[in-house]
Amino acid sequence: MDSLSRGCIQTVCGPVKPDLLGITLTHEHLYHKANASMFSPRTPDAKYSYLSQAPFDSENLWWINFHPYSHVDNLRFDDMITEDAVSREMTFFKENGGSCIVEVTTFGKNLNYMQRLSKDSKVHIVTGTGFYVHVSQSSQMHDMKVEDIAKVMIDDLTIGENGIKCGVIGEIGTCYPIHPFERKVLLAAATVQEKLSVPVTIHPGRNKEAPFETMRIFLEAGGKAEKTVMCHLERTIYDDEELLEFAKLGCFCEFDLFGIETSYYELSDSIDMPSDAQRINRLKRLIDEGYDKKIVISHDIHTKHRLMKFGGHGYSHILLNTVPKMLMRGYTPKNVEDILINNPKEWLTL
Secondary structure, three states, rough: OOOOOOEEEEEOOEEOHHHHOOOEEEOOOOOOOOOOOOOOOOOOOOOHHHHHHHHOOHHHHHOOOOOOOOOOHHHHOHHHHHHHHHHHHHHHHHHHOEEEEEEEOOOOHHHHHHHHHHHOOOOOOEEEEEEOOHHOOOOOOOOOOOOHHHHHHHHHHHOOEEEEEOOOEEEEEEOOOOOOHHHHHHHHHHHHHHHHHHOEEEEOOOOOHHHHHHHHHHHHHOOHHHEEEEOHHHHHHOHHHHHHHHOOOEEEEOOOOOOOOEEOOOOOOEEEOOOHHHHHHHHHHHHHHHOHHHEEOOOOOHHHHOOOOOOOOOHHHHHHHHHHHHHHHOOHHHHHHHHHHHHHHHHHHH
Protein backbone atom coordinates (compact mmCIF):
# COMPACT_ATOMS: atom_id res chain seq x y z
CA MET A 1 0.00 0.00 0.00
CA ASP A 2 1.40 3.43 -0.94
CA SER A 3 1.66 6.23 1.60
CA LEU A 4 -0.44 8.73 -0.34
CA SER A 5 -3.51 10.24 1.29
CA ARG A 6 -6.13 8.86 -1.08
CA GLY A 7 -9.16 11.02 -1.70
CA CYS A 8 -7.23 14.11 -0.58
CA ILE A 9 -5.01 16.80 -2.06
CA GLN A 10 -1.43 16.82 -0.78
CA THR A 11 -0.32 20.29 0.35
CA VAL A 12 2.89 21.34 2.09
CA CYS A 13 0.94 21.43 5.36
CA GLY A 14 -0.54 17.97 4.88
CA PRO A 15 -3.50 16.38 3.10
CA VAL A 16 -6.59 18.51 2.50
CA LYS A 17 -10.09 17.33 1.65
CA PRO A 18 -11.04 18.40 -1.92
CA ASP A 19 -14.06 20.41 -0.82
CA LEU A 20 -11.77 22.61 1.29
CA LEU A 21 -9.44 23.49 -1.59
CA GLY A 22 -11.31 26.54 -2.96
CA ILE A 23 -10.13 28.88 -5.72
CA THR A 24 -6.89 27.51 -7.16
CA LEU A 25 -4.20 28.85 -9.46
CA THR A 26 -2.67 25.79 -11.12
CA HIS A 27 0.69 27.12 -12.32
CA GLU A 28 2.73 29.60 -10.29
CA HIS A 29 6.23 30.06 -8.89
CA LEU A 30 6.75 31.45 -5.41
CA TYR A 31 10.50 30.77 -5.15
CA HIS A 32 13.13 29.53 -7.60
CA LYS A 33 16.78 29.63 -8.60
CA ALA A 34 16.80 30.43 -12.31
CA ASN A 35 19.05 32.30 -14.73
CA ALA A 36 18.92 33.45 -18.34
CA SER A 37 20.70 30.35 -19.65
CA MET A 38 17.61 28.29 -18.77
CA PHE A 39 15.44 30.39 -21.09
CA SER A 40 17.76 31.41 -23.97
CA PRO A 41 16.36 34.89 -24.63
CA ARG A 42 17.29 36.78 -27.78
CA THR A 43 20.40 38.98 -27.52
CA PRO A 44 19.29 42.52 -26.62
CA ASP A 45 20.21 45.57 -28.66
CA ALA A 46 23.87 46.31 -27.90
CA LYS A 47 23.06 49.97 -27.37
CA TYR A 48 21.16 49.17 -24.17
CA SER A 49 22.54 45.77 -23.22
CA TYR A 50 24.20 47.35 -20.20
CA LEU A 51 20.74 47.54 -18.64
CA SER A 52 20.81 43.78 -18.08
CA GLN A 53 23.02 44.44 -15.05
CA ALA A 54 21.28 47.66 -13.98
CA PRO A 55 19.26 47.92 -10.76
CA PHE A 56 15.58 47.09 -10.79
CA ASP A 57 13.88 50.47 -10.58
CA SER A 58 11.14 52.44 -12.33
CA GLU A 59 13.64 54.19 -14.60
CA ASN A 60 14.64 50.83 -16.10
CA LEU A 61 11.18 49.26 -16.21
CA TRP A 62 10.62 50.35 -19.83
CA TRP A 63 13.47 48.00 -20.81
CA ILE A 64 12.73 45.20 -18.31
CA ASN A 65 9.13 44.85 -19.53
CA PHE A 66 10.36 43.89 -22.99
CA HIS A 67 13.53 42.04 -21.91
CA PRO A 68 12.44 40.28 -18.71
CA TYR A 69 14.74 37.28 -19.22
CA SER A 70 17.82 39.43 -19.93
CA HIS A 71 17.67 41.45 -16.72
CA VAL A 72 19.69 39.64 -14.06
CA ASP A 73 17.89 40.98 -11.00
CA ASN A 74 14.47 40.49 -12.57
CA LEU A 75 15.16 36.74 -12.69
CA ARG A 76 16.38 36.63 -9.10
CA PHE A 77 13.45 35.09 -7.24
CA ASP A 78 15.14 33.77 -4.10
CA ASP A 79 16.27 36.99 -2.41
CA MET A 80 14.76 38.60 0.68
CA ILE A 81 13.02 41.41 -1.19
CA THR A 82 11.21 38.88 -3.40
CA GLU A 83 10.30 36.69 -0.43
CA ASP A 84 8.78 39.73 1.28
CA ALA A 85 6.86 40.69 -1.86
CA VAL A 86 5.53 37.15 -2.35
CA SER A 87 4.54 36.89 1.30
CA ARG A 88 2.54 40.13 1.11
CA GLU A 89 0.90 38.97 -2.11
CA MET A 90 -0.19 35.66 -0.61
CA THR A 91 -2.02 37.56 2.13
CA PHE A 92 -3.59 39.80 -0.51
CA PHE A 93 -4.55 36.75 -2.58
CA LYS A 94 -6.30 35.26 0.45
CA GLU A 95 -8.12 38.55 1.13
CA ASN A 96 -9.46 38.48 -2.43
CA GLY A 97 -10.88 34.98 -2.16
CA GLY A 98 -7.86 32.94 -3.24
CA SER A 99 -7.39 29.62 -1.50
CA CYS A 100 -4.70 27.49 -3.18
CA ILE A 101 -1.64 27.84 -5.40
CA VAL A 102 0.09 25.01 -7.23
CA GLU A 103 3.79 25.87 -7.04
CA VAL A 104 5.49 24.08 -9.93
CA THR A 105 9.13 25.01 -9.33
CA THR A 106 11.58 22.15 -9.78
CA PHE A 107 14.70 24.30 -10.25
CA GLY A 108 15.65 25.11 -6.66
CA LYS A 109 12.45 24.43 -4.77
CA ASN A 110 12.37 25.21 -1.04
CA LEU A 111 9.75 23.11 0.75
CA ASN A 112 10.44 24.49 4.22
CA TYR A 113 9.87 28.03 2.93
CA MET A 114 6.69 26.89 1.15
CA GLN A 115 5.33 25.45 4.39
CA ARG A 116 6.09 28.64 6.33
CA LEU A 117 4.51 30.74 3.59
CA SER A 118 1.40 28.58 3.59
CA LYS A 119 1.00 28.75 7.37
CA ASP A 120 1.53 32.51 7.48
CA SER A 121 -0.85 33.33 4.62
CA LYS A 122 -3.44 30.58 5.22
CA VAL A 123 -3.16 29.77 1.48
CA HIS A 124 -2.89 26.08 0.56
CA ILE A 125 0.27 25.39 -1.44
CA VAL A 126 0.79 22.25 -3.53
CA THR A 127 4.38 21.76 -4.71
CA GLY A 128 5.83 19.82 -7.62
CA THR A 129 8.54 17.23 -8.11
CA GLY A 130 10.41 16.50 -11.31
CA PHE A 131 12.84 18.12 -13.70
CA TYR A 132 12.69 21.14 -15.97
CA VAL A 133 14.17 21.41 -19.51
CA HIS A 134 17.52 19.79 -20.27
CA VAL A 135 19.50 23.06 -20.35
CA SER A 136 18.66 23.59 -16.68
CA GLN A 137 20.27 20.28 -15.69
CA SER A 138 23.86 19.27 -15.00
CA SER A 139 25.63 16.63 -17.10
CA GLN A 140 25.31 14.23 -14.15
CA MET A 141 21.55 14.65 -14.25
CA HIS A 142 21.52 13.89 -17.96
CA ASP A 143 23.06 10.51 -17.20
CA MET A 144 20.25 9.46 -14.87
CA LYS A 145 18.22 6.41 -15.84
CA VAL A 146 14.44 6.46 -16.14
CA GLU A 147 14.04 4.32 -13.03
CA ASP A 148 16.30 6.67 -11.01
CA ILE A 149 14.29 9.69 -12.13
CA ALA A 150 11.09 7.87 -11.20
CA LYS A 151 12.47 7.08 -7.74
CA VAL A 152 13.16 10.79 -7.08
CA MET A 153 9.54 11.56 -7.94
CA ILE A 154 8.13 8.73 -5.85
CA ASP A 155 10.24 9.70 -2.84
CA ASP A 156 9.15 13.36 -3.11
CA LEU A 157 5.50 12.29 -3.30
CA THR A 158 5.46 9.60 -0.63
CA ILE A 159 8.28 10.48 1.81
CA GLY A 160 9.06 14.13 1.21
CA GLU A 161 11.58 16.40 2.87
CA ASN A 162 11.25 16.83 6.63
CA GLY A 163 7.83 15.29 6.22
CA ILE A 164 6.78 17.86 3.60
CA LYS A 165 5.48 16.02 0.54
CA CYS A 166 4.99 17.17 -3.02
CA GLY A 167 1.46 16.84 -4.38
CA VAL A 168 2.05 16.93 -8.13
CA ILE A 169 4.66 15.90 -10.71
CA GLY A 170 5.90 18.91 -12.64
CA GLU A 171 6.27 21.18 -14.21
CA ILE A 172 8.01 18.64 -16.40
CA GLY A 173 10.00 20.69 -18.90
CA THR A 174 10.30 19.77 -22.57
CA CYS A 175 11.65 21.56 -25.63
CA TYR A 176 10.92 20.99 -29.32
CA PRO A 177 12.19 18.65 -30.53
CA ILE A 178 12.26 16.77 -27.23
CA HIS A 179 15.75 16.26 -25.82
CA PRO A 180 16.74 12.68 -24.78
CA PHE A 181 16.88 13.72 -21.10
CA GLU A 182 13.42 15.27 -21.32
CA ARG A 183 12.08 12.09 -22.91
CA LYS A 184 13.42 10.09 -19.96
CA VAL A 185 11.69 12.44 -17.54
CA LEU A 186 8.42 12.10 -19.46
CA LEU A 187 8.70 8.31 -19.37
CA ALA A 188 9.47 8.38 -15.64
CA ALA A 189 6.51 10.69 -14.94
CA ALA A 190 4.18 8.43 -16.93
CA THR A 191 5.45 5.37 -15.07
CA VAL A 192 4.89 6.99 -11.67
CA GLN A 193 1.48 8.31 -12.65
CA GLU A 194 0.40 4.89 -13.91
CA LYS A 195 1.50 3.36 -10.61
CA LEU A 196 0.26 6.02 -8.17
CA SER A 197 -2.41 7.92 -10.16
CA VAL A 198 -0.94 11.31 -9.24
CA PRO A 199 -1.43 14.63 -11.08
CA VAL A 200 1.16 15.67 -13.68
CA THR A 201 1.76 19.04 -15.36
CA ILE A 202 3.87 19.37 -18.53
CA HIS A 203 5.64 22.37 -20.11
CA PRO A 204 5.69 21.91 -23.92
CA GLY A 205 8.24 23.26 -26.37
CA ARG A 206 7.47 26.44 -28.29
CA ASN A 207 6.03 24.80 -31.39
CA LYS A 208 2.43 23.95 -32.21
CA GLU A 209 3.36 20.28 -32.64
CA ALA A 210 5.02 20.09 -29.22
CA PRO A 211 1.88 19.46 -27.06
CA PHE A 212 0.74 16.68 -29.42
CA GLU A 213 4.13 14.97 -29.52
CA THR A 214 4.64 15.30 -25.79
CA MET A 215 1.24 13.81 -24.98
CA ARG A 216 1.76 10.96 -27.45
CA ILE A 217 5.02 9.93 -25.76
CA PHE A 218 3.49 10.35 -22.32
CA LEU A 219 0.31 8.38 -23.02
CA GLU A 220 2.14 5.57 -24.82
CA ALA A 221 4.30 5.20 -21.69
CA GLY A 222 1.23 4.71 -19.48
CA GLY A 223 0.34 8.29 -18.57
CA LYS A 224 -3.26 9.23 -17.81
CA ALA A 225 -4.70 12.14 -19.80
CA GLU A 226 -7.44 12.78 -17.23
CA LYS A 227 -4.82 13.46 -14.52
CA THR A 228 -2.54 15.61 -16.69
CA VAL A 229 -2.30 19.34 -17.44
CA MET A 230 -0.65 20.69 -20.59
CA CYS A 231 0.76 24.12 -19.79
CA HIS A 232 1.22 27.33 -21.80
CA LEU A 233 -1.20 26.45 -24.59
CA GLU A 234 -1.94 30.10 -25.41
CA ARG A 235 1.68 30.61 -26.54
CA THR A 236 1.88 27.25 -28.30
CA ILE A 237 -1.30 26.49 -30.26
CA TYR A 238 -2.75 29.57 -31.98
CA ASP A 239 -5.37 28.06 -34.25
CA ASP A 240 -8.71 27.36 -32.56
CA GLU A 241 -9.36 24.23 -34.60
CA GLU A 242 -5.95 22.83 -33.65
CA LEU A 243 -6.65 23.68 -30.01
CA LEU A 244 -9.95 21.79 -30.20
CA GLU A 245 -8.15 18.86 -31.81
CA PHE A 246 -5.66 18.82 -28.95
CA ALA A 247 -8.46 19.01 -26.37
CA LYS A 248 -9.79 15.71 -27.73
CA LEU A 249 -6.80 13.98 -26.11
CA GLY A 250 -8.56 14.42 -22.77
CA CYS A 251 -5.99 16.28 -20.68
CA PHE A 252 -6.60 19.61 -18.94
CA CYS A 253 -5.87 22.59 -21.21
CA GLU A 254 -4.04 25.30 -19.30
CA PHE A 255 -3.85 28.97 -20.24
CA ASP A 256 -1.41 30.15 -17.59
CA LEU A 257 0.09 33.43 -18.81
CA PHE A 258 -2.74 35.72 -17.72
CA GLY A 259 -1.48 39.20 -16.97
CA ILE A 260 1.10 39.27 -19.77
CA GLU A 261 -0.23 42.05 -21.97
CA THR A 262 2.70 42.60 -24.31
CA SER A 263 2.84 40.81 -27.65
CA TYR A 264 6.65 40.95 -27.69
CA TYR A 265 7.88 37.55 -26.55
CA GLU A 266 11.57 37.56 -25.77
CA LEU A 267 11.92 33.78 -25.92
CA SER A 268 10.65 33.32 -29.47
CA ASP A 269 10.53 35.84 -32.32
CA SER A 270 8.01 33.64 -34.15
CA ILE A 271 5.43 33.99 -31.36
CA ASP A 272 3.17 36.99 -30.78
CA MET A 273 2.02 36.67 -27.19
CA PRO A 274 -1.77 37.00 -26.95
CA SER A 275 -3.59 39.44 -24.68
CA ASP A 276 -5.90 38.49 -21.84
CA ALA A 277 -8.85 39.43 -24.04
CA GLN A 278 -7.71 36.85 -26.60
CA ARG A 279 -7.18 34.25 -23.88
CA ILE A 280 -10.71 34.80 -22.57
CA ASN A 281 -12.23 34.53 -26.07
CA ARG A 282 -10.32 31.36 -26.95
CA LEU A 283 -11.23 29.63 -23.70
CA LYS A 284 -14.86 30.55 -24.33
CA ARG A 285 -14.59 28.63 -27.61
CA LEU A 286 -13.43 25.56 -25.66
CA ILE A 287 -16.38 25.97 -23.32
CA ASP A 288 -18.82 26.30 -26.20
CA GLU A 289 -17.43 23.07 -27.67
CA GLY A 290 -18.00 21.16 -24.43
CA TYR A 291 -14.57 21.30 -22.81
CA ASP A 292 -15.62 23.39 -19.80
CA LYS A 293 -14.48 20.59 -17.45
CA LYS A 294 -11.01 20.55 -19.00
CA ILE A 295 -9.81 24.14 -18.50
CA VAL A 296 -7.47 25.49 -15.80
CA ILE A 297 -5.81 28.92 -15.66
CA SER A 298 -2.99 30.75 -13.91
CA HIS A 299 -0.31 33.47 -14.32
CA ASP A 300 3.03 31.58 -14.27
CA ILE A 301 4.65 34.42 -12.32
CA HIS A 302 8.40 33.81 -12.03
CA THR A 303 10.01 37.24 -12.49
CA LYS A 304 10.03 40.32 -10.28
CA HIS A 305 8.40 42.63 -12.82
CA ARG A 306 5.13 40.71 -12.60
CA LEU A 307 4.87 41.10 -8.82
CA MET A 308 2.83 44.00 -7.43
CA LYS A 309 5.77 45.41 -5.45
CA PHE A 310 7.67 45.88 -8.70
CA GLY A 311 4.82 47.33 -10.74
CA GLY A 312 3.28 44.09 -11.97
CA HIS A 313 -0.21 42.60 -11.88
CA GLY A 314 0.43 40.03 -9.13
CA TYR A 315 -1.15 36.72 -8.15
CA SER A 316 -4.59 38.29 -7.59
CA HIS A 317 -4.92 39.57 -11.18
CA ILE A 318 -7.19 36.74 -12.33
CA LEU A 319 -9.55 37.25 -9.39
CA LEU A 320 -9.62 41.04 -9.61
CA ASN A 321 -9.55 41.57 -13.38
CA THR A 322 -10.00 38.39 -15.40
CA VAL A 323 -13.06 36.90 -13.72
CA PRO A 324 -15.15 40.09 -14.11
CA LYS A 325 -14.14 40.25 -17.79
CA MET A 326 -15.08 36.58 -18.25
CA LEU A 327 -18.56 37.25 -16.90
CA MET A 328 -18.88 40.19 -19.30
CA ARG A 329 -17.94 37.94 -22.20
CA GLY A 330 -20.56 35.24 -21.75
CA TYR A 331 -19.06 32.96 -19.12
CA THR A 332 -21.56 31.74 -16.56
CA PRO A 333 -20.75 31.73 -12.83
CA LYS A 334 -20.66 27.92 -13.12
CA ASN A 335 -18.01 28.17 -15.87
CA VAL A 336 -15.85 30.29 -13.58
CA GLU A 337 -16.42 27.93 -10.66
CA ASP A 338 -15.36 24.96 -12.80
CA ILE A 339 -12.22 26.68 -14.08
CA LEU A 340 -11.02 27.96 -10.70
CA ILE A 341 -12.37 25.37 -8.26
CA ASN A 342 -13.87 22.16 -9.63
CA ASN A 343 -11.38 21.39 -12.41
CA PRO A 344 -8.26 21.95 -10.26
CA LYS A 345 -9.87 19.86 -7.50
CA GLU A 346 -10.54 17.01 -9.95
CA TRP A 347 -6.96 17.13 -11.23
CA LEU A 348 -5.22 17.37 -7.85
CA THR A 349 -7.17 14.77 -5.85
CA LEU A 350 -5.12 11.64 -5.21
